[in-house]
Amino acid sequence: MDLVLLFCFSLCAGFIDAIVGGGGLIQTPAILFTFPQYPVATLLGTTKIPSFSGTSMAAWQYAKRVQFDRPLLLVTAVTAFFAALCGSSLVAYLPNHFLKPVMLVLLIAVAIYTYLKKDFGQQPHQPAGPVRNTWAWGIVIGGVLGFYDGFFGPGTGSFLILAFISLMGFDFLHASAHAKVVNLATNVASITYFASHGHILWPVTILMAVSNLTGSFFGARLAILKGNSLVRRFFLLVVCGTILRFAYELWK
Template identity: 85%
Template sequence: MTTDVAILCCFSLCAGFIDAIVGGGGLIQTPAILFTFPQYPVATLLGTTKIPSFSGTSMAAWQYARRVEINRPLLLVTAGTAFLAAMLGASLVSYLPNHFLKPVMLVLLIAVAVYTYLKKDFGQETHTSVTPMGNTWLWGAVIGLVLGFYDGFFGPGAGSFLILAFISLMGFDFLHASAHAKVVNLATNLAAILYFGLHGHILWPVTILMAASNLTGSFFGARLAILKGNKLVRKFFLLVICGTILRFAWELFK
């Protein structure tokens, strides 16, 4: 048990580092805990990963907020709707299978990876004229509802999808998209923690140690992203998207 937890903490540290830069930490952390503790219900294992994710995301959001300009009204709308949608998504985990989402996500991720690779200037500059202010808040609510539900119900890759949405629909660059995505992700993690915690789906001794590791990785990941800027974040984005594609493809075709 001690060795298993130590290994999970190593995965959590890596997940926090990657997640702070471009999201996708769940691709590392979630499979690790599912493989390590197969005797527990899936809802319990997913609930256990939410506190490490929340702690790491909190650190990253704090780091970004100190150095990157944040659109607070937009975040209030997006994070608020994401919180409610994530609570609904988490409540359905115990009742509905999530495997039907994977083929759709696989096709979408391949398209995202190809588009990002071919369009070299994607997410490299902020284009404030992409979406009028009224539509910005509307799109913020849509992003919060769709990706908030996805994160509560399924999870892996949600951070990367949030970044993509902020770039495509809001005209943000990668750095600003990452900063805003972290705050929204914070809201979805909090909603999931509340639901899973109230229903006894968290392994507390395991999650606390994983949280400390995720927090450490997130601290260094966020600082590196802010220091190196958009080009580094774009490279990590492509790597994480490719990792997500491989992960989903393996589960679909194994």
């Protein structure tokens, strides 16, 4: 029964993550509750392969219908890979609870801004700025959010989307598509670290990967079909969910 519930949670996580990120808000608490006897590093490592499989499906679906800025993606993703590798290597040595108050305040500000600014991410897709400046922002985004994803994780997809919109001039759909590819790089980095240190439950991760992949397929198709307005609503929903989770953990 526990594995059936975990399958269902992973399916929902893949669906939501494909649209706007934040699948970890569903998947991570589910596995922590199901297998409390295992170390946290092992459970976090086990969720990385399902996340990678679902994100791969979403990225493939977007690639068939959305134009990618490939040079920018390469710069951002490579930076994010090495930053996530550093972040994952510190999970077992440093407490990450100090990040939660900072993230909570930031997410509340993001939610309020997105809700009040109705055209945020709704404008035509018009990336702005010279190539050199754009690549510089890509390195900053990849470095900061790559490290954050490897070290802590929740909300990374939403932060990537926010960064691509506010710093690059993307609309929600293009921002979500590019965020998926960067997230692939951070997932590969985390899998590399956790697998090499024996922090993955292979039978469980394979089951979750199949489920996450299925959910991601339908989530990406829905996002592409419905466009920016749907992605914006899911963005707000996931950000609010992240706020509630962080607030609960801080209160507890």
